[in-house]
Amino acid sequence: MRISEKLQQAHAVSNPPPATFSFEFFVPKTSQGVQNLYDRMDRMYDLNPIFIDITWNAGGRSSSLTNEMVYTAQSALGLETCMHLTCTNMAVELIDEALAKAYESGCQNILALRGDPPLDGSDSTGDFKYAKDLISYIRQKYGNHFNIGVAAYPEGHPEENDDDQVLKYLKEKCDVGADFIITQMFYDVDNFISWCGKLRKIGINIPIIPGIMPISTYAAFIRRCKWSEIKIPQHFLDALEPIKDDDYLVRDKGTELVSEMCQKLIDSGFVNHLHFYTMNLERATIMILENLNLIEPAKSHEVIGGSLLPWRKSLHPQRTKETVRPIFWQNRKHSYVSRTATWDEFPNGRWGDSRSPAFGDIDLSATDLLRQSPKKAFDLWGTPQTVQELSQIVVSYLKGDLSSLPWSDGPIGDESQVMVDNLIKLNQKGFITMNSQPAINAVKSKDKTYGWGPKVGYVYQKQYLEFFCHQSLIPTLLQKIDEYNNKNDANSSILTYYAVNKEGELSTNTKEDDINAVTWGVFPGEEILQPTIVEKTSFLAWKDEVYRLISEWSKIVQSDVVKKTGAKEEELSQFASLMRSFGDEYVLCNLVNNNFIDGNGFIFELLSNLTS
Structure with a gap:
C-alpha cells in the first residue's frame, strides 16, 4: 500500500489520532550482516511500524542488494517497504532496472533522492541532475503507482546558504509529484516547528515526517551532528557532556531527551508520524517508543487493510490472496x-x-x-x-x-x-x-x-x-x-x-x-x-x-x-x-x-x- 494512504487510514481511527512510526535500515556490507538484519527487521515487525525504508547504494552488488532486500522485506517479512533511489551518476538504464524490480516485488514507495555529488567537485555524469528530474521521470513511466517521498532539510542545505532558496527547491519537488517528506535528522525542535509553519505557508501540504536519530553513544552523536551540520541544543550538551564516557548513561539520557523532543513534535500539530534512523540497531529506538507509549497501542491496533493470519502475510502482488x-x-x-x-x-x-x-x-x-x-x-x-x-x-x-x-x-x-x-x-x-x-x-x-x-x-x-x-x-x-x-x-x-x-x-x-x-x-x-x-x-x-x-x-x-x-x-x-x-x-x-x-x-x- 502507498505510504500516504497508510498514514491517512492509520490517523483516521480516533480523535486525536494515534502517532505512528517507521524505521530506516541501511544495506550491510557482509552477507551475514544481511541475514542478521533480516532477523532484526523481523523482530521489529512486531512493533507494527507503518513502513520501513531501505537505503540505496549506487553501483555494483550494493545496488542490486537494495532491490533484493526490498523483495525480501515485502515478500517474506510482510513489511511495507520504501526503497531509496538516488540519481547522481546513475544512467537511466540503472534507474529503469531498479524501478522495475521494485514494481515486481510489490513495492509501491520510493524515496527519490539526488544523492551525494562527486567527491572531486565535478559534475554528475548521470542522466538526472536533481531529485525533481527523477520524480518527473518516475511519474512519466509509472503514473501514480509509486508513492514518492523526498528529502528535506529543516536547518538548511550545506550547498545552499539561502534558506528561502532551499524552500523553493523543496516546493519544486512537491509540485512535480512528491507525496510525502522525510527530513534530515535534527535536535532543535523549536526550529523544526517554525520550519513546518513556513512549508504550510508556501503551499506544501503533503505529510511532513521528521527524521529521528536516537542517541546511542556520545561520540556517534557528536560525529553525526557535525557531519550533517545540524545545531545541538545547549540543554542536550549540558546533559550529555558530563556522562560522555559512560555509554549506558548516555543512551538512557539520550532516550529521555529525544523522547521529550518527539512528544513536543507530536503536540505541535504538524507531526503525527515519526521516522527513526535505526542505524540497524533496535534497542535505542525501542526505548524511545516505550517512553512515548507508542508500542502497546501499535500492537493492539487492528491492522488496516485485511485480517491478520497466524502466519506473516506476504505483500508481494502475486501472494496477496494467499490464505493457506x-x-x-x-x-x-x-x-x-x-x-x-x-x-x-x-x-x-x-x-x-x-x-x-x-x-x-x-x-x-x-x-x-x-x-x-x-x-x-x-x-x-x-x-x-x-x-x-x-x-x-x-x-x-x-x-x-x-x-x-x-x-x-x-x-x-x-x-x-x-x-x-x-x-x-x-x-x-x-x-x-x-x-x-x-x-x-x-x-x-x-x-x-x-x-x-x-x-x-x-x-x-x-x-x-x-x-x-x-x-x-x-x-x-x-x-x-x-x-x-x-x-x-x-x-x-x-x-x-x-x-x-x-x-x-x-x-x-x-x-x-x-x-x-x-x-x-x-x-x-x-x-x-x-x-x-x-x-x-x-x-x-x-x-x-x-x-x-x-x-x-x-x-x-x-x-x-x-x-x-x-x-x-x-x-x-x-x-x-x-x-x-x-x-x-x-x-x-x-x-x-x-x-x-x-x-x-x-x-x-x-x-x-x-x-x-
Whole structure:
C-alpha cells in the first residue's frame, strides 16, 4: 500500500489520532550482516511500524542488494517497504532496472533522492541532475503507482546558504509529484516547528515526517551532528557532556531527551508520524517508543487493510490472496517464500491444487538455505559429537539460550511455552523436536499469545508435533498409534501421522489427498478461516529441505573459515560422521491430535513410553 494512504487510514481511527512510526535500515556490507538484519527487521515487525525504508547504494552488488532486500522485506517479512533511489551518476538504464524490480516485488514507495555529488567537485555524469528530474521521470513511466517521498532539510542545505532558496527547491519537488517528506535528522525542535509553519505557508501540504536519530553513544552523536551540520541544543550538551564516557548513561539520557523532543513534535500539530534512523540497531529506538507509549497501542491496533493470519502475510502482488500455508515452514518463512515463488498456485481455497509441476523446487545456495555463515553456525551450535549433544542444543534453544536452530530461523515463540517442559524431556530421551503447536479450544481472537484475525472471534488449534525419531522405534510408534485409534474410534483416526526417511519412504494413516486443517478461526459474519494445514505433498517437499539442511550444516562447518578458528580436526570429522549417520538413521515424523479438546499431554506421553 502507498505510504500516504497508510498514514491517512492509520490517523483516521480516533480523535486525536494515534502517532505512528517507521524505521530506516541501511544495506550491510557482509552477507551475514544481511541475514542478521533480516532477523532484526523481523523482530521489529512486531512493533507494527507503518513502513520501513531501505537505503540505496549506487553501483555494483550494493545496488542490486537494495532491490533484493526490498523483495525480501515485502515478500517474506510482510513489511511495507520504501526503497531509496538516488540519481547522481546513475544512467537511466540503472534507474529503469531498479524501478522495475521494485514494481515486481510489490513495492509501491520510493524515496527519490539526488544523492551525494562527486567527491572531486565535478559534475554528475548521470542522466538526472536533481531529485525533481527523477520524480518527473518516475511519474512519466509509472503514473501514480509509486508513492514518492523526498528529502528535506529543516536547518538548511550545506550547498545552499539561502534558506528561502532551499524552500523553493523543496516546493519544486512537491509540485512535480512528491507525496510525502522525510527530513534530515535534527535536535532543535523549536526550529523544526517554525520550519513546518513556513512549508504550510508556501503551499506544501503533503505529510511532513521528521527524521529521528536516537542517541546511542556520545561520540556517534557528536560525529553525526557535525557531519550533517545540524545545531545541538545547549540543554542536550549540558546533559550529555558530563556522562560522555559512560555509554549506558548516555543512551538512557539520550532516550529521555529525544523522547521529550518527539512528544513536543507530536503536540505541535504538524507531526503525527515519526521516522527513526535505526542505524540497524533496535534497542535505542525501542526505548524511545516505550517512553512515548507508542508500542502497546501499535500492537493492539487492528491492522488496516485485511485480517491478520497466524502466519506473516506476504505483500508481494502475486501472494496477496494467499490464505493457506503448510505448517512445516512455520519457522522458515524465507525458504517457504523462495520455494513457492514459482508454484502455479499456493495451497489456497478449499484447498486449491498444490500439485504444481514446480512444487518442491528450490534454488538456494547452501548458506542461503541455512541462513548462517560458517563461522556464525559454528559459534551458535558448535560441533555436537553425539545425538545427546545434538539434543542438548535443541534444549538450549527451548530454554531461550539460543536464538535459532538450523531448522528454525528465530527464537522459540510464546505459544510454545505451555509445552516447553515436555519438549525438553522429549529431546532428553533422544527425540529431536523440530516444530510444534499446542491445542487450543475457543480462545478469543484478541488473545495476545494465540489470537489472530478479526478481534471479535474465536480461534482453535490441533496439537501438532514434528520430530526426528530413530528408525528402530518407528514400528513400535506406529503400532501404538494404531492401537490407540482402534481403541477409541475404529472409523477414523484421532491421531494422524506422516513418517518419512531421507530416501522418501513414507508411512502414514491418512488418505492420498487428505488435507488436515490444524488451525482455524470462527468470526461473526465470515466463513471459517483455515489458514494452516498438514498434507502429504508439501510434507515431502519439506522433508527434502530438512535433510538437506542437516547435510549443509555439516558441510559449512568443515570450511576453512571454521578451521581457522582453531576447531579441532578430529571434532569436525566426528561431527560430519554424526550428521551422516543421523540423516541415514533418523526418520522425520509429524503427529496431529485431531481431538483438539484433549489438551497437550497425550502425544508426549505416547512418545515417552517408547523409550521408558
